[in-house]
Amino acid sequence: MTQHAHQDLTDAALEDLIVCPACDALYRVPDVPIGGRGRCGRCGHSLAAPRKNAMARIVMLASTSLVLMTAAIFFPFIELSAGGMTRRSSVLDAALTFSQGITVPLALAVAAFIVVLPMIRLAAIVYALAPMSFGWHAAPYAKRAFRLAETLKPWAMAEIFVIGVAVALVKVAGLATVGLGTAFWALVLLVLVNILNDTFMCKLTLWRTLEHRSRS
Ligand SMILES: [Zn+2]
The missing domain is CATH 1.20.140 (Butyryl-CoA Dehydrogenase, subunit A; domain 3)
Known part of the structure; x- marks a missing residue:
């Protein structure tokens, strides 16, 4: 996951933003495949881990x-x-x-x-x-x-x-x-x-x- 989410923060884009609960880095909501895991690029905190069912x-x-x-x-x-x-x-x-x-x-x-x-x-x-x-x-x-x-x-x-x-x-x-x-x-x-x-x-x-x- 790369960290360039803080560019062009329009109102529509604002809903797609998440903040890392551990280090406050800002990200666009990642598209993580099922079974995968999206981690914070700065501190490694798990941000998204969708699981089947x-x-x-x-x-x-x-x-x-x-x-x-x-x-x-x-x-x-x-x-x-x-x-x-x-x-x-x-x-x-x-x-x-x-x-x-x-x-x-x-x-x-x-x-x-x-x-x-x-x-x-x-x-x-x-x-x-x-x-x-x-x-x-x-x-x-x-x-x-x-x-x-x-x-x-x-x-x-x-x-x-x-x-x-x-x-x-x-x-x-x-x-x-x-x-x-x-x-x-x-x-x-x-x-x-x-x-x-x-x-x-x-x-x-x-x-x-x-x-x-x-x-x-
Ligand atoms: Zn983090």
């Missing part, structure tokens, strides 16, 4: 994540046994443990970051991309939904929660017998599916398809 895969993986997230909420998360007593907790129990007095806002924020925001994000991705993955026009407000999903990405912290719980369990393991419930494994799978999903997510291609297929 990416749309369908992203929708499938996001739907899988939604199912896993639902399982993670309703199945037991961990089981602690000590001195003949066993206690099962769900993810929501864990998040709302501290919901008394002034810590209520904290508990609600934890629940939002672990469960609510990731679910809204996944639902927004499915809503925005599913019709297009079937070859139809984009759903109404698809662009807005996809932008919402992008905005929520840094705030959807199921991954961090899983890592945090894993670290905490190592410490508790000496004091009590710890059993990992279905919900824990559902969340672990969810993290893996999300990583897989990010490799299919070529935002440039998705946004272009959204622009072309949206009627508004």
Whole structure:
């Protein structure tokens, strides 16, 4: 990819420009063949990597994540046994443990970051991309939904929660017998599916398809 995009910036051409998120170099939207990868000429950051059937895969993986997230909420998360007593907790129990007095806002924020925001994000991705993955026009407000999903990405912290719980369990393991419930494994799978999903997510291609297929 060569870097002479900053010449003749007419209004029409402006839509075809992208900025490297890593080093701010300006490029014309590259025509990268499917399976190829367009990199920033200055810093090597991947700018475009369209994949075959990416749309369908992203929708499938996001739907899988939604199912896993639902399982993670309703199945037991961990089981602690000590001195003949066993206690099962769900993810929501864990998040709302501290919901008394002034810590209520904290508990609600934890629940939002672990469960609510990731679910809204996944639902927004499915809503925005599913019709297009079937070859139809984009759903109404698809662009807005996809932008919402992008905005929520840094705030959807199921991954961090899983890592945090894993670290905490190592410490508790000496004091009590710890059993990992279905919900824990559902969340672990969810993290893996999300990583897989990010490799299919070529935002440039998705946004272009959204622009072309949206009627508004
Ligand atoms: Zn760059």
